[in-house]
Amino acid sequence: MSLxxxxxxxxxxxxxxxxxxxxxxxxxxxxxxxxxxLLAMYYVVTGGFLGxxxxxxxxxxxxxxxxxxxxxxxxxxxxxxxxxHYQTLxxxxxxxxxxxxxxxxxxxxxxxxxxxPLAVLIIIGIFLGVPYNVNVLLLAITFVLGWVFIVxxxxxxxxxxxxxxxxxxxxxxxFAGIFYLLSGVIFPLAVLPGWAVKASLWLPSTxxxxxxxxxVLGGEVDSxxxxxxxxxxxxxxxxxxxxxxxxxxxxxxxxxYLARKKGMLDMTTTY
Amino acid sequence: xxAITCENLGRLFKSKKRTVEALANVTISVKKGExxxxxxxxxxxxxxxxxxxxxxxxxxxxxxxxxxxDVTKDEKKIRPIINMVSGGEYSGYGLxxxxxxxxxxxxxxxxxxxxxxxxxxxxxxxxxIAHMEKRKLRTLSTGERQRVNIIRAFMTEPKVVFLDEPTxxxxxxxxxxxxxxIREWLEHDPDHTVLLTxxxxxxxxxxxxxxxxxxxxxxxxxxxxxxxxNMVTKEISLKVDVYPxxxxxxxxxxxxxIGFKSKEMGGKVRVRAVVDGEQVVGDVLAGINERGGKxxxxxxxxxxxxxxxxxxxxxxxx
Amino acid sequence: xxxxxxxxxxxxxxxxxxIGALREPSWAFWDTFLPILSMAAYVYVYKxxxxxxxFEGFVILGGVMTTYWLNxxxxxxxxxxxxxxTANLQLYLAAPMSKMSILAGMALGGMFATxxxxxxxxxxxxxxxxxxxxxxNFWLLIAIFGITLVxxxxxxxxxxxxxLIWGREAWHINMLLxxxxxxxxxxSFPVKALGLSLSVAASFIPFxxxxxxxRQLTFPSMAxxxxxxxxxxxxxxxxxxxxxxxxxxxxLHYMENLGKERGTLTMRWQ
Numbered sequence: 001m002s003l004x005x006x007x008x009x010x011x012x013x014x015x016x017x018x019x020x021x022x023x024x025x026x027x028x029x030x031x032x033x034x035x036x037x038l039l040a041m042y043y044v045v046t047g048g049f050l051g052x053x054x055x056x057x058x059x060x061x062x063x064x065x066x067x068x069x070x071x072x073x074x075x076x077x078x079x080x081x082x083x084x085h086y087q088t089l090x091x092x093x094x095x096x097x098x099x100x101x102x103x104x105x106x107x108x109x110x111x112x113x114x115x116x117p118l119a120v121l122i123i124i125g126i127f128l129g130v131p132y133n134v135n136v137l138l139l140a141i142t143f144v145l146g147w148v149f150i151v152x153x154x155x156x157x158x159x160x161x162x163x164x165x166x167x168x169x170x171x172x173x174x175f176a177g178i179f180y181l182l183s184g185v186i187f188p189l190a191v192l193p194g195w196a197v198k199a200s201l202w203l204p205s206t207x208x209x210x211x212x213x214x215x216v217l218g219g220e221v222d223s224x225x226x227x228x229x230x231x232x233x234x235x236x237x238x239x240x241x242x243x244x245x246x247x248x249x250x251x252x253x254x255x256x257y258l259a260r261k262k263g264m265l266d267m268t269t270t271y
Numbered sequence: 272x273x274a275i276t277c278e279n280l281g282r283l284f285k286s287k288k289r290t291v292e293a294l295a296n297v298t299i300s301v302k303k304g305e306x307x308x309x310x311x312x313x314x315x316x317x318x319x320x321x322x323x324x325x326x327x328x329x330x331x332x333x334x335x336x337x338x339x340x341d342v343t344k345d346e347k348k349i350r351p352i353i354n355m356v357s358g359g360e361y362s363g364y365g366l367x368x369x370x371x372x373x374x375x376x377x378x379x380x381x382x383x384x385x386x387x388x389x390x391x392x393x394x395x396x397x398x399x400i401a402h403m404e405k406r407k408l409r410t411l412s413t414g415e416r417q418r419v420n421i422i423r424a425f426m427t428e429p430k431v432v433f434l435d436e437p438t439x440x441x442x443x444x445x446x447x448x449x450x451x452x453i454r455e456w457l458e459h460d461p462d463h464t465v466l467l468t469x470x471x472x473x474x475x476x477x478x479x480x481x482x483x484x485x486x487x488x489x490x491x492x493x494x495x496x497x498x499x500x501n502m503v504t505k506e507i508s509l510k511v512d513v514y515p516x517x518x519x520x521x522x523x524x525x526x527x528x529i530g531f532k533s534k535e536m537g538g539k540v541r542v543r544a545v546v547d548g549e550q551v552v553g554d555v556l557a558g559i560n561e562r563g564g565k566x567x568x569x570x571x572x573x574x575x576x577x578x579x580x581x582x583x584x585x586x587x588x589x
Numbered sequence: 590x591x592x593x594x595x596x597x598x599x600x601x602x603x604x605x606x607x608i609g610a611l612r613e614p615s616w617a618f619w620d621t622f623l624p625i626l627s628m629a630a631y632v633y634v635y636k637x638x639x640x641x642x643x644f645e646g647f648v649i650l651g652g653v654m655t656t657y658w659l660n661x662x663x664x665x666x667x668x669x670x671x672x673x674x675t676a677n678l679q680l681y682l683a684a685p686m687s688k689m690s691i692l693a694g695m696a697l698g699g700m701f702a703t704x705x706x707x708x709x710x711x712x713x714x715x716x717x718x719x720x721x722x723x724x725x726n727f728w729l730l731i732a733i734f735g736i737t738l739v740x741x742x743x744x745x746x747x748x749x750x751x752x753l754i755w756g757r758e759a760w761h762i763n764m765l766l767x768x769x770x771x772x773x774x775x776x777s778f779p780v781k782a783l784g785l786s787l788s789v790a791a792s793f794i795p796f797x798x799x800x801x802x803x804r805q806l807t808f809p810s811m812a813x814x815x816x817x818x819x820x821x822x823x824x825x826x827x828x829x830x831x832x833x834x835x836x837x838x839x840x841l842h843y844m845e846n847l848g849k850e851r852g853t854l855t856m857r858w859q
Binding site: 017018026029030031032033034036037038040041042043044045046054058084085164165171173174175176177178180181182185186187188191192268269 | 769
């Protein structure tokens with residue numbers, strides 16, 4: 001029940017300020033702007049928009065990154081919003097429902113709402129000549145595994161937010177920046193320094209983006225990630241997602257305990 | 272010149288589904304030096320009226336003035352001479368200390384640093400929270416926080432203070448301290464004026480020089496507390512405890528009942544009624560007996576402002 | 590206008606920002622370190638495309654200016670939304686100071702953390718990515734930087750006025766002004782690449798011309814990517830900045846009155 005109603009609540013918070021048409025437009029413009037930024041960067045270097053593995057790598061990676069960044073952007077606000085804006089955190093917390101499931105529900109709905117702009121970007125990709133070669137089953141599995149990883153990341157972020165002040169608007173996006181840099185999202189991993197490549201191979205997101213490319217483009221163009229077969233990449237994603245979930249959940253529980261111990265569940269920190 | 276006036280003041284709130292008339296033809300005038308009370312239940316329009324006077328809301332019709340200045344045009348002249356406190360207020364910045372919050376707000380009124388410091392220290396001592404000046408605001412209790420809000424309003428040395436349910440949710444001691452403080456502030460300068468809204472009739476009775484009773488956006492009575500209570504001297508105020516609980520709808524059709532309210536209390540019901548003569552008392556008691564109720568307690572009381580409100584509107588304040 | 594009153598109000602409102610940054614140092618991680626990672630990703634995109642080194646410098650400079658843009662959006666424009674939600678706005682509005690001094694105080698107070706972030710980005714650019722800044726006219730660069738900030742903050746005050754009548758709608762408009770503005774203003778690429786019409790349209794964002802001029806003054810070898818001459822861009826920014834500040838003043842007054850009419854000044858959870 002907490003899952004169902006928290007998903008409903010997330011939808012209301014995200015969408016009931018405007019009509020559905022405006023909401024769809026709003027949800028699409030931001031990711032499209034981000035994609036066009038990268039396309040412009042590609043253009044100034046190469047002089048064109050069409051052709052090239054580098055463009056498809058960049059474009060598809062960024063499109064699917066929107067799922068991650070938009071979910072984490074919203075999740076990054078949940079604790080601060082509930083605690084300081086709506087001042088409902090303490091009431092939700094003491095209710096018999098699981099607060100953990102409440103957070104999961106809200107991030108799940110945000111994930112679902114982020115699929116629409118992704119679909120728009122995929123369609124735009126057709127006009128850019130992205131050579132789609134979709135493996136539907138692999139894509140479905142990738143989505144499910146991606147949801148687990150993204151929700152885990154959200155949980156970690158929520159835990160940290162329980163103990164920190166409300167600083168600015170982009171805590172979630174900033175957190176997503178770690179994955180943006182280290183997961184081979186918009187550039188091949190080989191461009192990174194050696195130590196960074198080693199670190200990236202420990203992130204579940206690296207394998208997730210590789211599976212995304214394989215399921216959408218029909219193959220892996222990253223020179224480092226192409227050293228893994230699809231099955232190996234999926235296995236790594238499953239194992240690392242499980243580990244990441246365990247770490248995130250543990251961190252969340254610790255943060256929860258500390259927040260209760262220090263009386264931070266209803267603190268106000270806006271300045 | 273009166274400190275606060277309004278004439279035929281009206282305020283409508285329109286949405287797609289409905290229009291709410293929050294204020295309708297409100298006319299009051301508050302003299303300088305007066306503690307004027309606005310008494311009414313939740314949703315009566317008290318806060319809306321305060322917002323108009325404090326230049327936060329424009330009226331839809333009518334006029335309002337503070338110290339002769341029009342609230343719709345002269346806000347720059349009004350704001351330096353007023354201040355406000357709301358009940359249950361959570362303003363301020365939680366991670367600043369009490370003194371830092373107060374200092375910050377003093378700067379919004381252009382008070383030089385040393386002078387601000389002096390005023391804040393005096394008021395912190397006066398309201399018995401000097402020992403909390405270095406505590407972060409978010410660590411204060413509700414009562415302590417409200418004292419800080421009171422200091423915030425009074426440290427700017429306004430001529431007019433608007434207090435919107437200032438003792439809401441406070442313990443008896445803190446509420447009493449604030450009431451004494453308000454009275455002393457008024458006595459300190461004959462030009463100091465307070466407009467206080469409340470739905471606590473005891474507070475209005477105790478503090479106010481004059482009271483306006485507001486109900487559904489309209490002023491239904493305006494006079495001194497004693498004069499208002501005199502409105503019901505010919506009537507009798509009854510308090511009856513009946514056991515077991517019985518239906519009371521029949522009271523509506525009983526001749527001589529001016530107004531009543533009831534409260535269930537664990538198996539019994541307490542009825543408070545205003546009736547227009549001794550004979551009606553007998554009719555009420557007989558009616559209770561006929562319906563199987565037993566009188567556990569009966570008291571004839573001196574009229575209160577609640578009785579006045581009951582008489583004027585047919586319902587209770589709380 | 591009471592100058593002393595408004596100067597005190599600026600000081601008063603800047604104070605919580607500075608103190609907040611000192612008392613809650615976690616901003617250094619969330620608002621400085623992590624955003625640098627996202628910016629670094631764009632640098633690596635250029636590396637992967639074997640772009641000229643100067644393009645990496647474009648990203649660095651764009652990163653510096655976007656920190657101020659984000660401070661405008663989140664530290665100033667949307668702040669009136671938070672003040673409304675925490676019941677401070679009504680106290681600000683009932684006080685005699687100008688609303689612009691409150692916003693200026695927020696901006697100045699936030700400048701500390703913003704500047705730390707900006708300087709960090711430059712240091713990362715110079716020491717990690719080995720970007721070479723070749724400053725051809727230091728004072729012109731400072732002037733353009735300063736005027737761009739004035740224009741940006743004027744624009745921020747203009748946006749802030751929207752929060753006097755709107756709630757979440759204005760909040761979401763704020764969010765929308767990140768990536769699309771990055772694209773239109775050439776955050777990570779020379780805006781001239783967008784073509785003449787789009788570049789001219791994008792020039793209405795102060796960020797665009799400011800960034801373009803600063804790039805020309807720090808990467809002279811890439812002058813062909815400049816949109817207009819830095820001097821012309823400075824002149825346009827001066828006019829734009831003056832216009833935006835005056836427009837903001839008018840808009841704040843107009844929106845306040847509109848908010849008083851509609852009853853939205855103190856309405857929470859819109």
